Amino acid sequence: MSKIVSLQNIVVGFDGENVLNGLSLDIHDKEFVTFLGPSGCGKTTTLRVIGGFVQPSSGNVFFDGQDITNLPPYKRQVNTVFQKYALFPHLNVYENVAFGLRLKKMDEKEIRSRVLEMLEVVGLKGFERRDTTNLSGGQQQRVAIARGLVNHPRVLLLDEPLGALDLKLRKEMQLELKRLQQAMNITFIYVTHDQEEALTMSDTVVVMKDGNIQQIGSPIDIYNEPENAFVASFIGESNIIDGIMLRDFCVEFAGNEFTCVDKGFAHNELVQVVIRPEDIQVVPAIQGQLTGVVKEVIFKGVHYEMRVEQAGYEWIIHSTQASAPGELIGMCIGPDEIHIMTRTEG
Amino acid sequence: MSKIVSLQNIVVGFDGENVLNGLSLDIHDKEFVTFLGPSGCGKTTTLRVIGGFVQPSSGNVFFDGQDITNLPPYKRQVNTVFQKYALFPHLNVYENVAFGLRLKKMDEKEIRSRVLEMLEVVGLKGFERRDTTNLSGGQQQRVAIARGLVNHPRVLLLDEPLGALDLKLRKEMQLELKRLQQAMNITFIYVTHDQEEALTMSDTVVVMKDGNIQQIGSPIDIYNEPENAFVASFIGESNIIDGIMLRDFCVEFAGNEFTCVDKGFAHNELVQVVIRPEDIQVVPAIQGQLTGVVKEVIFKGVHYEMRVEQAGYEWIIHSTQASAPGELIGMCIGPDEIHIMTRTEG
Amino acid sequence: MKKQHLAALQKVYLCLIFSFLYVPIAVMMVFSFNESKSRTLFTGFTLKWYQSLLHNEMILEALWLSLVVAFLAATVATILGVMASIGISGMKKRTQGVINTVSYLPVVNPEIITGVSLMMLFVVYVNVAHWLNSNPSVPGFLKFLPENIFGFGTLLIAHITFCVPYVIFNVAPKLRRMDVRMYEAALDLGCNPRQAFFKVVLPELMPAILSAFLISLTYSIDDFIISYFSCGTLQTLPIAIYSMTRKKVSPEINALSTIMFVAILCIILVSNALESRSYRKKRIKE
Amino acid sequence: FAAEDKIQVTEDISVSADYDWTRFKGQNVSLNVYNWGLYISDGSDESVDVISAFEELTGIKINYTTFDTNESMYAKLKSGGASYDVIFPSDYMLGKMANEGMLLPLNKENIPNLAGISELYLDKEYDPGNVYSVPYMWCMVGITYNKDMVDEADLEQGWNLLWDPRYTGQILQFNNSRDCFAMALKTLGRSMNPTSTQDIDDALVKLQEQKPLVQAYVMDEVFDKMEGGEAALAPYYTGDGLTMIAENPSLGMFIPEEGTLQCVDAMCIPASSQNQEAAEMFINYMCEVDVALQNTLFVQYTSPVEAVRELLPAELRDSELMYPDPELIERSEYPSVISDELNSAMDMAWSQMKSFDDTGNQWLVPVFLLVAIAMTVFNVWRRRARKKRRQMY
Amino acid sequence: MIKNRKLAAPYLVWMVVFILVPLAIVTYFAFTDKAGNFTLENLMIIGQYSTVFVRSLLLAAEATVICLVLSFPVSYFLSRQRAAKQKIFLMLVMLPMWMNFLLRTYAWMSLLENNGIINRILGFFGIGPFQMIYTSGAVVLGMVYNFLPYMILPLYTAMTKIDNSVIEAAQDLGAGMFKTLTKVLIPLSAPGIATGITMVFVPSVSTFIISRMLGGGSNMLIGDLIELQFLGNSYNYNLGSALSLVLMVIVLLCMSFTNGFDDEDMEGVV
Ligand SMILES: Nc1ncnc2c1ncn2[C@@H]1O[C@H](COP(=O)(O)OP(=O)(O)OP(=O)(O)O)[C@@H](O)[C@H]1O
Ligand SMILES: Nc1ncnc2c1ncn2[C@@H]1O[C@H](COP(=O)(O)OP(=O)(O)OP(=O)(O)O)[C@@H](O)[C@H]1O
Ligand SMILES: [Mg+2]
């Protein structure tokens, strides 16, 4: 896969503060890439740099090997689906989608066939003459996508396109977007702050924080092998505990020694241990590697969420069996479930 | 526990159509009750009947045993947290919260102490003089709650108070609301269309559809023992399949006989079978009670979601192990996991 | 129970207020069909005032002038105002405040002051021009200023001057509230900034611009005081009517007003009907 | 009249043939004529349209507009707000304008019809030698009354009738300081033209006394009011009185015996006119017997053109109101041109009478202004401070 | 967005030439005498007209208050109608404004006269006749009638921005009808009230046509006084300018109390 978009040392500042600090990133062709990070971390800004709406104060943007840093938005082979769709309210669905094609002075017949085809792809056949303002959120969403895709961009940028939709619709649209990307066979760059969404849809996830990239990788890598505590806690719920790497394959935390599958750390190196709540087995107190007292039990449908206090640390455990609050339980953690990271600040 | 609010045969119609059709419901004191249902099912209307903003065309509302059907809202010992907060934009945080107390002509000193105390409870200490319009969604939310709670209502009504918040904030606020309800020790009546929210917070869940109550029960009851297909599909993802109850403890569906734990159905009664996606075990094809072809695998972090086709029906399976798309797998379903319902239309 | 009473009360109240608003107009319309010239006694039905209206050149000329001035003034004011709104939106907050405050003056100043002050400006101009033209020590190339300016030009200037602020106050807030992303979306889809303005921003502002235009039209057609001071030898419809109200308003004027009222009502009803029909059509399609 | 020395313009209008009416034909000349409202036979109510006849005759386009008071006409000209070719000021205003150099001396060679005007109306003190003006219409001030509401015997009271409390709320008074003061002075037994501030002060007292009796101060609205029976008494111009009587037979008019004001509305050419010769042609045309006759029939004022009287229908020819007793005319006065000083004193008195409360302190307004400005500044400052405070968060 | 500041240039020039310069000229005249020398006399003379000022301000204030009281419920009811109905009602409110202002006032004359329509109808029932025209009541009526829409529209605009749920929230917290009105509705419609007051008060205080047609010219108002200076017997530009200046200051003063020159608030004004 070739690089299609490449950011090199991008610095963007607003009001004297750097929102992006020398961000570098390569995006491969035909991938579904997701920028994930908390609010204000610079995801939208990165997208706008690619789209051409923000000029970086230093650094370069390459598209297909060419430097496009100074190219205005309307000359880039990139289209954007804006956060709140930004549909043109004075145009109907058809005209919204046809907007970009008309600018290219395309033949009316060709426009017609392409627009109709695209509306069919996004499942809005028969909606051509409708006013965009009367559409539901999901439908507006799809018009916005069609409006971008109909221009056959090499890259489609999507800024939290599902942010305003309710849960059910959101899940549906996630699948549909993924399907679309595969059908059109182009690159999608997608912004979200919802980690579930990122995992569900992406080929590559870029985790950001404060204008820096924390980790780039496939959803499975990111979930199972977070590079630092921030990534671990941002992607799903985690128990993160300070520990000491006694030797290869052996780590001490929570006052106990555990076998693990990691090695290559220095002797007695201070580390952080990540354990996913669903990876902790609840056993009778005497059988547990650790014992703790159940503080709170919340029914979550698929499982119970328990908060268990053990030596001053509150563990989160997901289990299909509920224990009673106040009960003393044992916890077992298999070697595979223990993930070790070098300790970082914050 | 005594009944605090009791609705009897409430009928409400708008434009000649009945939005509530003879709804009856008892709500016990100091409970956290949630109304759950799809959009437009009449949740808000029910809440407004209790609050006094909608006059039922027939039926009665009792509060603490007294008929309050014709009492105007400002005479009811009930306070409401509105969907979009409905804070008074011309008043600052302090004055918003003090609004109800001022109307009671309370001593200024007492007002002050109660407002400050309440702001502390909702975690907004130091925000007294701030304009409400500049607050973030979550903060506005908390002002709205403080404004209701400061009057020491017997019942607090909350209409999708978290609808506008993003996922992370939402989860935090869920826990906070639950904590508040327990701290204040009063009744909360809560409206949502998010089933996860309902399960997490409630003592009792009321599932509604088209102005009728479908099921009332604890979250566990509702999740594990849905009374009909609507409840089952609305609360979490489910596989719902038509089946035939061959005899007690034996049901046939998907072309196979299964043992189950249900009895008391008529011979060969047509039933519906509900199986939760996480309750289906994936086994090698030859060992499976059913076999199917994997269509799609999505990584969801905690588990993989697989869509498996078997004899024309698409099963949803959650599993921690992923199978490859196109693979033939076997599925096993334990007797405990099979839930039988009488077949209903729709 | 109580709510029903309230609803009834509300209806009665609205009826009263609207009849208050419409009684004088009804009187005017009824007496346009009056046989005699009396304004208070209806003596019989006739259409003769409509007939004679068609032959009353004074009224028709005044009406024509009013319409021409109103359309021109509203058009120029709208263009000027829209341009100004866009320009102002790019300025600093403080500059904006100053400009808004000054623009406010014609709105909040009594009309008579606006009229008088404009007239005085024109008079000062006339004096300057006169001085230039008649003073022998002024070089000849400076003697080009016309002295007889009062008339159509001054009338138009006056009307534009009091219309522009209404345009700005209608368009500027809309512009400010307009979603920037709409403009960016247009760029994104291949518009250059100029195209983006004409294809997206302008249509988006259109309702506000249209209502600003209508407002200007209304004010301009109805204006009497400001026109009175700046019209020179011309007569707009309100001025003609004013000179009549000092004697006796000819029923022809009632006839004219009735025609205008009916025309406006028709325009409104038709546009409403069209709108609701297209709306319903949309509904049906859904 | 011999047909050959007349040019027939329309059915009703013929003009003298020994005048070159056509010299401006085809030159696109237009005249701005500024006259009183409804003060010319303009074709309405089945009258003869003399203006279009003139246009047809000479090819000169007439741009005809109207004013409602001498003062508004004066203001418009004075301010330079418009340039007219022919205007119709009244006597005192004409004098004032002539004094201020706002009028052009007429070239009488272009107005041969001046010869047809009765001596009675020429060479008056407002324009000695008629250098600037040719009289257009003449009238006197009389009192219109409604026979159903007024006891005929009361008419004996003359001007004092307007101060008779039995007619409280039934009297319409001039909305015009000059005429009001004239009447008040007459009842005090003085000249109708104020000559000193004392005159004005005394008249003011008189008018303030009258104010409670007055229903409204009106000008031309009087037609409507009197014809509609809204009031019992109204002093107004005799010509207009005739019009009113024609509309409503229960009205009558009389001229108080002690004497009254007589008025002339004359045709003049303002200094700013660009077409003096054409304007003079227009004036000459207006003095044609046929034209003057039509105008008199329409306006019902007395035409100074002598030949008109004979052509009028009998009831007008013999009307005391149209052609009053010469002795009465002898006892009457023209409004004179009064000094600026007296004029502004009269204004002050007039607006005092209209606002009828005692006068305020002269420092009131400046002090008020200062306070107002201070408050405004304070207010703006306060708002700004509040905004700033808000932004701190 | 399109930050082309040059576009404002034509208007700025226009603004300076046709708004600021004329006002400067008015100010200049106000402080000079006929010969062009600086003087404060014009302002001093105005002191003697203070009764005219007081009367004008009182009548205008009366009209404004009546307009406010009448419009408040109207605007509220309108703002709570369904969208389609609101549009029709709004049209109904605006439609009279399309009729000539003088003619509407003239029609009131027909209604109010001693032999007018109202007195005739009352006479039919054996009541009256009443003297209605040529009273200060008639003047106030004329002002209320002519300027009512200017009050309704901004109020309505302000009220459409008030969410129903805010009103319900007040009731929910124990506010009855009266308290809801005073503590929530009125404060929240304050911008509309301010604009409305300005839009009614300003023309009321300076009108001379209404007072002439319905007031019979018996009681002079500021508008009459100014008109007298510019178009009437007095013919005194300097005094007229001084009067205008004072009037302008009064109006701006009222404005500065009600309204902070915020163009958002002006939106509803039509
Ligand atoms: N035009 C701008 N002017 C000033 N600051 C800006 C501007 N755009 C963004 N910022 C600031 O830059 C930071 C990053 O903004 P950005 O919109 O990229 O965040 P984000 O990751 O998209 O967040 P969200 O999830 O909330 O959309 C924020 O602190 C924001 O306040
Ligand atoms: N004031 C009203 N006038 C007319 N119809 C109404 C009114 N209020 C509610 N309805 C209708 O009543 C039905 C139920 O509305 P309700 O607001 O109770 O639903 P809900 O369950 O709260 O839905 P949501 O989750 O969307 O808030 C809807 O079909 C709605 O259109
Ligand atoms: Mg963003």
Ligand SMILES: [Mg+2]
């Ligand atoms: Mg709802």
